[in-house]
Structures are given as C-alpha cells and as structure tokens.
Amino acid sequence: MQFQLHGIDVNSKARAGSITTGHGTIETPIFMPVGTAASVKTVHQRELEHDINADIILGNTYHLYLRPTTSVLEKAGGLHKFMNWQRPILTDSGGYQVYSLSDNRKITEKGVKFKSHIDGSSHFFSPEYAMDIQRSIGADIIMAFDECTPYPCEYNYAKNSMHLTHRWLKRCVEHLEKNPPLYGYKQTLFPIVQGSTFKDLREQSAEFIATINAEGNAIGGLSVGEPVEEMYAMTEVVCNILPKDKPRYLMGVGTPVNILENITLGIDMFDCVMPTRNARNGMLFTAYGTINIKNKKWENDFSPLDEMDITYVDTAYSKAYVRHLFKSNEYLAKQITSIHNLGFYLWLVREARKHILAGDFRAWKDKMVKQMDVRL
Amino acid sequence: MQFQLHGIDVNSKARAGSITTGHGTIETPIFMPVGTAASVKTVHQRELEHDINADIILGNTYHLYLRPTTSVLEKAGGLHKFMNWQRPILTDSGGYQVYSLSDNRKITEKGVKFKSHIDGSSHFFSPEYAMDIQRSIGADIIMAFDECTPYPCEYNYAKNSMHLTHRWLKRCVEHLEKNPPLYGYKQTLFPIVQGSTFKDLREQSAEFIATINAEGNAIGGLSVGEPVEEMYAMTEVVCNILPKDKPRYLMGVGTPVNILENITLGIDMFDCVMPTRNARNGMLFTAYGTINIKNKKWENDFSPLDEMDITYVDTAYSKAYVRHLFKSNEYLAKQITSIHNLGFYLWLVREARKHILAGDFRAWKDKMVKQMDVRL
Numbered sequence: 001m002q003f004q005l006h007g008i009d010v011n012s013k014a015r016a017g018s019i020t021t022g023h024g025t026i027e028t029p030i031f032m033p034v035g036t037a038a039s040v041k042t043v044h045q046r047e048l049e050h051d052i053n054a055d056i057i058l059g060n061t062y063h064l065y066l067r068p069t070t071s072v073l074e075k076a077g078g079l080h081k082f083m084n085w086q087r088p089i090l091t092d093s094g095g096y097q098v099y100s101l102s103d104n105r106k107i108t109e110k111g112v113k114f115k116s117h118i119d120g121s122s123h124f125f126s127p128e129y130a131m132d133i134q135r136s137i138g139a140d141i142i143m144a145f146d147e148c149t150p151y152p153c154e155y156n157y158a159k160n161s162m163h164l165t166h167r168w169l170k171r172c173v174e175h176l177e178k179n180p181p182l183y184g185y186k187q188t189l190f191p192i193v194q195g196s197t198f199k200d201l202r203e204q205s206a207e208f209i210a211t212i213n214a215e216g217n218a219i220g221g222l223s224v225g226e227p228v229e230e231m232y233a234m235t236e237v238v239c240n241i242l243p244k245d246k247p248r249y250l251m252g253v254g255t256p257v258n259i260l261e262n263i264t265l266g267i268d269m270f271d272c273v274m275p276t277r278n279a280r281n282g283m284l285f286t287a288y289g290t291i292n293i294k295n296k297k298w299e300n301d302f303s304p305l306d307e308m309d310i311t312y313v314d315t316a317y318s319k320a321y322v323r324h325l326f327k328s329n330e331y332l333a334k335q336i337t338s339i340h341n342l343g344f345y346l347w348l349v350r351e352a353r354k355h356i357l358a359g360d361f362r363a364w365k366d367k368m369v370k371q372m373d374v375r376l
Numbered sequence: 377m378q379f380q381l382h383g384i385d386v387n388s389k390a391r392a393g394s395i396t397t398g399h400g401t402i403e404t405p406i407f408m409p410v411g412t413a414a415s416v417k418t419v420h421q422r423e424l425e426h427d428i429n430a431d432i433i434l435g436n437t438y439h440l441y442l443r444p445t446t447s448v449l450e451k452a453g454g455l456h457k458f459m460n461w462q463r464p465i466l467t468d469s470g471g472y473q474v475y476s477l478s479d480n481r482k483i484t485e486k487g488v489k490f491k492s493h494i495d496g497s498s499h500f501f502s503p504e505y506a507m508d509i510q511r512s513i514g515a516d517i518i519m520a521f522d523e524c525t526p527y528p529c530e531y532n533y534a535k536n537s538m539h540l541t542h543r544w545l546k547r548c549v550e551h552l553e554k555n556p557p558l559y560g561y562k563q564t565l566f567p568i569v570q571g572s573t574f575k576d577l578r579e580q581s582a583e584f585i586a587t588i589n590a591e592g593n594a595i596g597g598l599s600v601g602e603p604v605e606e607m608y609a610m611t612e613v614v615c616n617i618l619p620k621d622k623p624r625y626l627m628g629v630g631t632p633v634n635i636l637e638n639i640t641l642g643i644d645m646f647d648c649v650m651p652t653r654n655a656r657n658g659m660l661f662t663a664y665g666t667i668n669i670k671n672k673k674w675e676n677d678f679s680p681l682d683e684m685d686i687t688y689v690d691t692a693y694s695k696a697y698v699r700h701l702f703k704s705n706e707y708l709a710k711q712i713t714s715i716h717n718l719g720f721y722l723w724l725v726r727e728a729r730k731h732i733l734a735g736d737f738r739a740w741k742d743k744m745v746k747q748m749d750v751r752l
Contacts, residue, residue: 037700037701038697038700038701039707041707042711044708046692063704067700067704068675068696068700068703072676072700075678076678082678082694084694299444299448300448316422317460320452320458321414321459324413324414324443324444324448327444328414328415328443330414331710331711332417332418332419332420336420
C-alpha cells in the first residue's frame with residue numbers, strides 16, 4: 001500500500017491524498033460504504049461502482065465469519081471474487097461487533113469468547129484468529145483486533161483495555177508476519193488507537209501506535225455515544241501525534257457534519273452505517289439539510305428527490321413518488337434512498353478533496369456545516 | 377392503438393405481432409411485469425428498461441386507488457410521470473383484487489362494495505368509477521370492470537356472473553365515450569371474456585365480446601386454481617372465436633410452460649406475479665429448469681447464477697453468492713433474483729417471437745417445455 005499526500009489545507013489540518021492498493025487507488029478523504037455481509041444493503045455492486053462512485057467498501061469480519069464462513073470465502077478466492085467487487089475492500093477485525101454482543105461475550109488476555117447472534121453457538125476470537133479470518137476474507141486493508149470501550153467508561157477500565165489492545169496489536173503483527181496473504185496481493189494492517197475520551201490515554205495510545213510504523217492508522221472507540229465535542233477533541237489529540245505521512249481512519253463516523261469536522265482535524269478515511277441505515281428509514285441527507293421523505297408534506301411534491309442530481313435517482317424519481325413507495329412498503333423505496341445517501345456521502349468527500357486542493361476548504365466547510373444542519 | 381400481425385406459425389396458432397400505443401410499440405407475444413403499487417417489486421425502472429427489456433408493465437387499479445390515490449396521480453400527470461416510466465402501461469380494473477377480499481366485499485348490479493386491506497375503510501367500485509380511476513391513472517391499455525369467478529364455480533353462478541360482466545362492459549364503454557382521457561394520449565379498453573371452466577359459457581362470452589369490436593380482448597377467470605388442461609381448453613375455445621386481427625391477453629398467466637402453451641393457442645399478452653414473487657422466495661426460472669437458490673447444494677457453487685447470461689446479474693453473481701444473500705436476509709438477494717426471473721420471462725417471449733417468425737416455433741416450444749420442466 002502506498003499513501004501520497006497531494007495537498008494540505010493552509011487553514012486547517014485537512015489533507016488530500018491517495019492510497020494505492022492491489023485493487024486500485026482510493027482518493028482521500030474517502031467515505032467507505034458498509035457492506036456488512038458481502039452486500040451494501042439494497043445496492044447492487046454495479047451501482048456502487050458507477051452511480052455512487054465508491055472507491056472502497058467495508059466488510060465486517062464477525063458477520064462474514066459466521067456467514068458465508070471463511071471456508072466458503074477461501075473456496076471463492078476471497079471476498080472480492082465472492083461478491084464480484086474488484087475495487088479495494090477494508091475489513092474490521094470483528095472486535096467491535098463482538099463487544100456489541102455485551103451479555104454474550106467474555107474478554108480475557110487470550111481473546112474473546114462469544115455467542116453467535118444467529119444461532120447462539122459459541123465461538124472464540126483471539127488476535128491471531130482475527131488475522132487468520134481476515135486473511136481468508138482477503139481485504140486490502142485489515143484491522144488489528146482491539147477492544148472497543150463503551151461510553152461512558154471508567155478511567156481504569158479504559159487504561160487497562162488500552163494496554164490490552166496494545167498487547168493484542170503486537171500479537172496481530174507477529175501472526176501476520178508468519179502467515180502470508182492467500183490471494184497474491186498485499187494486505188495492509190491498520191493498528192487502532194484506543195483510550196476512550198481520556199486525553200492522556202489517547203496520547204499514550206497514539207504514541208504507542210506511531211512506534212509500530214504501520215502503513216496506516218485507525219482511531220477506534222469514538223462515535224459510541226460521546227458528545228461530538230469530545231469526539232473532535234480526541235481526534236485532534238490523536239491526529240497531532242499519528243504520523244502525517246500515513247492515512248488516518250476514524251472508525252464508525254458519522255453524520256455529514258461529523259465527517260467534515262474530522263477532515264478538518266486531519267482524518268482521511270471514514271465508514272458508517274448511517275447513510276444506508278437512515279436511508280432505509282426514509283431519511284435523506286442533502287447539501288441543504290435532511291429530509292424525512294415519509295412526511296405528509298411531500299405527498300404532492302413532484303419535484304426531483306434532490307435537485308442537485310448527484311446520482312441518477314435524484315432526478316429519476318420525485319419526492320412524492322419516493323414517499324408513496326415508503327407508505328406502500330415497497331422495496332424500491334429503500335433502494336432509491338440508499339443510492340441517494342451513499343452518492344451524497346461520496347460527493348461530499350470528493351468536494352472536500354477538491355476544496356482542499358483548491359485552498360478554500362475551510363470556508364467551504366464552514367458554509368456546508370451550517371447549510372446541512374437544517375431539517376427540510 | 378394499432379395491432380399488426382407479422383407472422384402466424386404454420387403448425388400452431390402462435391402469432392407474432394406488434395401493438396403501437398401512445399407510449400411506443402410492444403412486440404408480441406409479450407410478458408408484462410407486474411408493478412402493483414407503481415413499482416415492480418425490488419426493480420428499478422432503469423433496470424426494467426435496459427436490463428429486463430420490458431416493453432410494457434402492469435399496474436393494479438385497486439392498489440393505486442388506495443395509494444397514492446387518484447388525486448396524487450392526477451396532480452402528477454398520470455402514472456407514467458409519477459413513476460417515471462415512459463413505455464406503455466396496462467392497468468387491470470380493480471375487479472380481481474376486490475374479489476380476492478372475499479369476506480370484505482359485496483357484489484350487486486350496481487357494483488362492488490369493499491373494505492380496504494390497509495385500514496378497513498369502506499369503498500365502492502362501479503364499472504363507471506373503475507373507468508374514472510383508470511382515466512386518472514392514465515394507462516395506455518385499460519381493462520373493463522368484470523367479475524372474476526373463483527374455481528371451482530357452480531354453473532349457474534358462472535352464467536349469471538358472465539352476464540353481469542357483459543352488462544358492466546356496456547356501462548364501461550358508454551362511460552368512457554362520455555369521459556375522454558386526461559393526458560393527451562389514447563387509452564384503449566380491453567373487454568374481458570369470462571365463463572369459468574364451462575365451454576358453452578366461454579363460447580357465449582367470447583361471441584358477445586367479439587361483437588363489441590374492441591381494439592384488443594382479454595380472457596379472465598383462468599389461472600385461479602383450475603387444472604392446466606382446463607385452462608388450455610378454455611383458451612383454445614375462446615381464441616377460436618375472438619377476432620384474429622386483435623391482440624389477445626390472457627390475464628394472470630403463468631409459469632414459463634403455461635406461457636408457451638398459451639402462445640401456441642393464439643395468446644399475445646401475459647402478466648403474472650410469479651417471476652417476481654417466486655424470485656423473492658429464492659426460486660429461479662431458467663431455460664433448463666427451476667433452481668431453489670436457498671438449497672445447501674449451491675453453498676460452494678461459484679458458477680454464474682445462469683450460464684445463459686440473459687441479464688447482467690446472471691454472470692455478475694454466482695450461485696453461492698446469491699444463496700449466501702438469501703441465508704443472510706440481504707435485500708440484494710431478492711433484487712438479483714427478480715431481475716433474473718423477469719429477464720428470463722422477457723427472453724422467453726422474445727425467443728418465441730423469433731421462432732414464430734422463423735417458422736420453427738412448434739419444435740422449439742416442445743423442446744423448451746420438456747427442458748424447463750426440471751428441478752435443478
């Protein structure tokens with residue numbers, strides 16, 4: 001993996017770069033649509049490529065391990081071939097999902113024992129096994145196995161957990177060195193900074209992660225319920241320490257405003273279920289605010305779904321039509337809004353990149369943040 | 377509406393023709409995907425046009441009347457504009473759906489009183505009102521308001537019902553003469569032959585319908601549970617009487633084999649929910665038989681969904697991948713199989729047309745009927 005910086009904003013820490021992987025180049029800042037179980041919900045791969053212009057998508061190790069299983073994925077020749085997606089893929093480590101099971105998991109130094117949400121069967125992920133699974137999946141960028149602390153979190157728990165994450169990271173690195181990739185292209189490991197919302201822990205963690213000298217670094221444990229000011233404060237602390245010549249990935253973030261604010265602080269990569277999950281609930285993101293398309297007010301509004309026409313659905317369908325589809329529980333409702341929202345998120349990061357390179361990012365960002373913070 | 381016959385098979389009554397409407401030309405024999413509530417379930421209009429190659433789709437008057445309502449459709453300028461579908465549309469009269477409500481409807485000479493399946497509210501359809509609603513929807517081909525008898529049906533009930541349908545037809549015709557179309561293009565009324573599975577009633581009804589001299593004619597009340605032999609026998613009786621220079625539409629039929637057998641008997645138009653409904657349950661139709669894609673046997677089958685590659689999904693996705701999507705309850709599962717099945721149905725009628733024009737329809741049909749009658 002190569003990372004090139006093409007420009008840094010003079011009035012902020014926003015960066016425009018590019019990441020080159022065995023499956024092509026990703027222009028940063030980038031948003032990665034979430035394809036949990038080998039599918040970005042309601043969206044065809046062709047639409048991701050041609051309409052949404054997704055440079056990279058994310059898969060979830062926990063889900064892929066349970067279904068279709070690593071055995072099927074290995075026989076398929078990896079996730080790219082299995083789902084017919086030839087552009088880059090990033091997988092998380094399974095950690096976050098496993099911790100979300102709360103009552104159904106137990107964490108020890110060795111790893112995490114958990115019960116499947118599908119059939120209650122028992123499973124065990126160690127840092128080593130999480131790497132093996134990610135070798136079987138074959139994503140271009142893979143994540144270290146970490147513990148993601150909840151919010152709020154006691155200081156001592158956060159501190160011990162951070163150290164556990166650091167020890168696990170070393171095990172991940174060593175295991176990958178001994179176990180090469182399976183499909184003839186490189187997989188790049190991103191370590192994860194933890195430390196909850198404690199400035200000193202975040203600093204310690206970022207300093208430790210920086211010493212690993214990985215090709216890219218991630219920030220985990222944010223966007224878990226903390227106030228946005230705390231999220232931004234932690235991002236700022238960590239970005240000041242993580243190496244400038246490596247891409248920085250803020251996991252699980254966020255709203256369009258969150259994304260712009262974190263780009264301002266030096267983040268290059270994002271992922272979040274928000275554009276797709278909210279789409280399925282009838283919520284549209286636009287450059288001029290959010291729309292609840294189920295509202296009665298759109299019943300006779302035959303104007304385009306979004307005048308900006310970022311993806312073809314924006315002018316192919318009217319607000320009244322999409323409202324009707326939601327009211328009638330038609331599948332097409334969710335398909336249309338998912339394409340719209342993902343198209344908008346990808347447009348937003350591409351616009352951010354343009355403005356970083358043009359040197360007017362800060363003013364554009366301030367305008368957009370105000371403009372998007374409206375309910376239409 | 378103009379109907380042109382381009383060829384009749386020498387060894388059967390199969391016909392190749394074309395129907396020209398205000399929204400373009402339909403090559404017959406044709407299959408019409410069902411878009412009940414202004415959407416062919418799980419399929420984008422763009423996919424219907426470019427991937428499936430649907431010349432015409434069907435809308436359901438009962439559903440469209442309840443949602444989005446005729447008021448919304450009129451403000452939109454009709455269903456074509458509302459759903460952004462510029463090719464021809466056919467609407468049923470609402471009769472069939474209303475009768476399906478069984479306990480929630482009452483039939484009198486005046487019309488049918490029924491309760492909405494959505495909120496239980498009371499409504500009344502007369503032949504005149506069914507025409508008004510279809511004027512508001514604005515389909516290119518509209519259907520007479522008829523009573524669709526169940527199977528089995530007592531002779532006297534079927535006879536009285538048939539006469540009621542005939543009297544209602546006259547009211548439909550008169551009402552349409554007094555109430556012109558709303559959107560500047562012609563709407564063509566198709567009367568419907570009834571008579572259950574009684575040969576003499578079917579003959580009487582077909583003779584009566586023929587006297588109306590409509591631009592096209594339909595056969596209703598079949599594919600409601602009767603053995604296929606009875607369906608074919610009734611189609612044959614009716615096709616021998618209905619005018620040869622007008623298109624014949626067999627409502628609600630059917631399996632790929634049903635379609636080929638009825639083309640053989642002189643039918644030009646079909647509609648059925650089967651390709652889309654079965655697709656959503658994981659059943660694929662192919663030229664070599666049906667596939668239940670949920671079966672364990674496909675778990676590690678990475679061959680294309682359908683080697684024939686009729687629509688792009690057939691080679692874009694493997695059997696193992698689509699099985700995984702069903703097992704994981706991913707929306708994309710239904711989207712892929714719906715495109716496949718509709719693409720296959722449209723391929724089948726286009727192939728039939730080619731073979732009719734080439735003069736070898738009968739042999740091709742016999743081969744296909746045998747070939748498709750297999751579970752893969």
